[in-house]
Amino acid sequence: MKVTLTGLLLILCCSIGFGQLAADDIYTIINKEVQLKRCPSIVVGTIDATGNRQIVGAGNFDDKKESKPDGNTMYEIGSVTKVFTSLLLADMAVKKQVNLDEPISKYLPASVTVPVIKGKPITLQHLASHSVGWPRMPDNWDPKDPDNPFADYTTEQLYNYVSRSNFDYAPGTWFQYSNPGYGLLGNILSLIAGKPFETLVKERICAPLGMTNTTITLNPDQLKKLAGGHSEYGAPVKNWDMPAIAGTGAIRSDINDLLTFAAANLGLVKTDLYAAMQLSHVPHISKGRNEGQVTLGWTLEKANDGDEYLWKDGTTGGYKSIILLNRTKKTGVVILANSMNQINDLAYHILMPAVPVKPYRYIWALHDFVLETVKNKNVDKAIDEYKGMKANRSPGLVFDESQLNYVGNDLRSMKKMPAAIKIFELNTQEYPNSSTAFESLADAYKRTGKKKEAIENYEKAVQLDPKNAHAQWMLEQLKK
Template sequence: MQFLQHNSQPFLKSIFTGLLITTTCFVGSAQLPADEIKPILEKEVYQKRSPGIIVGTIDATGKRQIVAAGTWKEKGQVLPDEKTMYEIGSITKVFTSLLLADMVLKKQVNLDDPVSKYLPASVQVPVIKNQPITLLHLANHSVGWPRMPDNYDPKSLDNPFADYTIEQTYDYISRATFDYAPGTWFKYSNVGYGLLGHILSQVAGKPYETLVKERICTPLNMPNTTITLAPAQKAVLAMGHNETGTAVENWDMPAIAGTGALRSNINDLLNFAGANLGIIKTDLYPAMQLAHTPRISKRPDDGEVTLGWTLVKSKEGDEYLWKDGTTAGYRSIMLLNRTKKTGVVILANTLNPINDLAYHILAPTVPVKPYRYIWALHDLVLETAKKKNVDKAIEEYKTMKVSRSPGLIFDPAQLNYVANDLRIAKKMSAAIKILELNAQEYPDNSMVFETLGEYYKRSGKKKEAMEAFEKAVALDAKNEHAKWLLEKTKN
């Protein structure tokens, strides 16, 4: 998930993930005890990886450890605990895939059902090389759809899916086509899982959230896994932060809830982990086993995709299942050793990566990747722009670049984040000046121009917006979102 600036629309293509990672080469060994996990978390909080981190582990006997460091509050030091709520992003997908597996076993749907069977006749779902798109293709990310559709233009960049509609999803899937048949390749798609959750909700005749609660959360005693927060849950919702440490808004995604809308806490997710490992007995276990069955390979050495999960094997033959999630201010991961029946869940109120911590805790021979805070340049430029003015900030940036001040990293992400923070502070004209500087500094970067066009558009500068979008498309002919924004702005 390396991208420029995450709270601006173009970079949502990467942010909303269930992060795709390179498979770690696991070597079997016992998971870490609590007294060894604690100093690791404290070090990571100190190094600004995340304001707060909470870890839960479970072993084959059902014994749990919960260890935390840092704070979940924006102001004040309040240690995360088993009640603290987090957005879990794409971990939602394995709830959606479990619903699918359960409905398959109950003969309510079939994996090979074409999605067109469950959609209005007005939705023209393409059939490519005589292969219709099926529920299985949605569940194992093999339709061919990209991570994000092209037709999103939210009212708020800070809550980008709140007003994305199912009609927009229908519009996208009616237009999207490819030169290979569904089921041929793995390609991670949030829109696919959003559609899958919608279809399952339609089949059941109930909202997605109700379906998850009735069929999964109630049987597994998971009262705090939800989309709509009760007052008591909202009171303990961790404040999310982007990579630079800036507090960000929570996300809502009513139309595509099945791809990433759930919130939860460590207790509930340990219940889910234990059930998937077979430690906690449940009538859902046959459906879980169906959801764990490999369906399609990822890239070489990246493991296999099941229904929602990724399955990898260690050198010693241990099988690991993992799923992670990301929203604008949160990271989460669930990593399960199916062979030894051990698992780890990590929740953090940050956009910075945490997967390496999970691997190390469950298989200590896998090292923690050293984290280094890289946003000093952003901090200096933003502080000058706020305390003085944007012109002084630009002068300071140019001076630092000439002198190559030690410890500063110069790349498009630094200025994009400065612009984003100025926009949040309602300093749009200053934000645009920073993005214009970014375009001067990185004239070959399509995403820089897409972001600039976005800010021009939202400032009523139609001509400038179209020119920026045209430049973005000229630099990257595959930038479908910039193309869509260009046509929408023209019209």
Template sequence: MDVGRETMGLVAAFLDRERHSITAYGQSGSPDNRPLDGDTMFEIGSITKVFTALVFADMVLRGELAPDDRAAKYLPASVRMPDFEGAPITLMDLATYTSGLPRMPSNFAPKDWSNPYIDYTTERLYDFLSNHKLGHKPGKHYEYANLGFGLLGHILELRAGKSYEELVISRICTPLGIEDTRITLSSSMQQRLARGHSAALTPVANWDFSVLAGAGAFRSTANDLMKFLRMCMNPADGPVASAVKMTLSKRRPMMEESDVALGWFISSRFGDELIWKSGGTGGYASFIGSSIKTRRNCIVLSNAADYNPNIALGMHLINAAYPLAKIRREVPVDPAVLAAYAGRYELTPIFALTVRADGARLFIQATAQPEVEVYAESETEFFDRVVDAQISFARSEGGVAPSLTLHQNGKDLPGKRLP
């Protein structure tokens, strides 16, 4: 696998029954270019959701709240939580990606997309909730949940009277002896932090979180996460172990051959059950997972935003039946060809792609999403390094492209150029 073309650096921790290994590849990109190892710090993004779910389970087991409690119960009376025909959002709905809330709030409008979560405040969250209408009944519809887990983490800290980070440290990290899993970094952690890079392998800023910290704020190391994963897959007695068992025992359907537990994803293919979670921020990709059949456990941490190859690598390492990601090769394209693709293309009445050429580079912006750069595999085929999506253009000799097709999630969605 040509890993170097897809990432800046990787640290992989592997546990095959009792055989434990750490492998490092590439560069940290830090000011002193410190070598990568099992103690290198990475942003772990949405793996944070597993910790949020664990704190929730721990609080349930302690009798501090109940799974079927309405989310509104723990928010100020001034917040008008949305419901669906009288059906309220429960804490369990938030923990299982089934609240009916969207992936992100519609009033999420960062001043700086290089650090997008820092200025999303409690006031903005409450304003969104008070004015939103649910399109799905809570508990019945899966949708990925940055908003939902951010809200759950906020509710947990309100109930406990401690900050979200303090809760995770006191309820999970300290009992397990996990000392390098934090939001706020000590000077030692800061020195060991790998520099984040974009999908194009250019240095980017670290992400900071405000009210939505429960969705993705934590940083950690391969050694810490392997200690955590070892406990999760073979929980002994104790308060954290009981919470782990609860997070894995409550499941709801996600899609074909996939379920969600509390924070975790469950994939059932190839006669196996994979328990896993991935994460990504502007400059990092992460994976944590275990196979029930092979009994292999794996952590993969990258200091580049190579999300899909990172997930594919992690799954392949714990069960080789899962294929590695296709390595896509970028080729140069004449800027005049790219200029012919610039324009706006309608895929549905409410969803369009705006294509912009800038010399030898091509950018695409989907409705209500930030602009991303796409990369050429040929004169007509382009790929996105942020998500697993490709674009193909229909060419017209001597004129502008009349249409394009978006290839994503196994579907081909054509779009005609708008006048």
């Protein structure tokens, strides 16, 4: 599903030469990727050391009409939100309103039991540098609508997760990317300021920088400019809402605003926030495996030629985003796109043409065929034809567990649960060592009231992957 940054960063550190691409060259690249079905729309913004900008868009951001994206087109920016959250923290630290080394227990309600591991409390800096020890996702989410998974996740659930958490090493000694950690950080900053997270972002970052389209709640005009999100295989998906963990990924924005944010971080825009931005760029912990260091929210890389790069990317259910900055040469690129497919290679190539683009290859023909057969015939016929194609090794088809899992999810969204369960059952038969396959089947059984079958499959998911914390939590809830 994802192209990791590791390979790109290795190339980055070995590349020589520098030069941003011209607008025509950028359009040629991103238009080709749109045609290859990487994303329905892609918009790119670049900025040079003089502050000059160029914005290039390709594709259509509205499925119903021709609508080329531009600097005002809105996208969900996912985890790029985190560098706004960390900037709020840094600004409060610069203004002596908080200390980065203060324990988070100082600011949370007394009902929250914050763990102290090996004598070390969790601090604000630990949250902002992903060095607490919490995993990427909390375990205790059970959404009413799986297509908008954190819309009904509450602050009480977040506090419950924190109070139950435990890990083997002291905070500050190990990097582990954590969405609940940043959700909690946004919550704490709101408590300190006595204002909602969205209000803090608008008052302390957007207003000083003149960023008028960076928000969580969209007004009617912004809704008209919002690009519709899409899955990896191009199907329209719902927008995500995350009120309790807004600091981890709830912001929507456009290229114009994010180029302003990039320019401010590079020192190309005069702002009273610059001292806080500089503080947010200070490294705190290594990612390991030669993948750079974590600052407050950003990743800091140093190339062999001495140039320093800052980057942060983001994902939600139907969007990708990235900000990539060369701190040394004061240049940067921002890319927004409305699908789940990776765009980081495009950003690196645009900023450093020596880094190649890997042309996108559409791999979802099997998913499409099975889903269409279910809709046009029936699920049993679809399963028969799937087995026949696999036995005959039909060319051009990719057989992996995600193909069937996505078919099952699509059928669930279409409220065709009996068919979805049959597809999920097939996936567990085809991939009997996949914890994910059994967890998906268990969830489908749970949603149809089949508690016994749900428990059996969650147990199998945990047996296959004892570190599957979400399956463990669901199992505990069902057994209660």
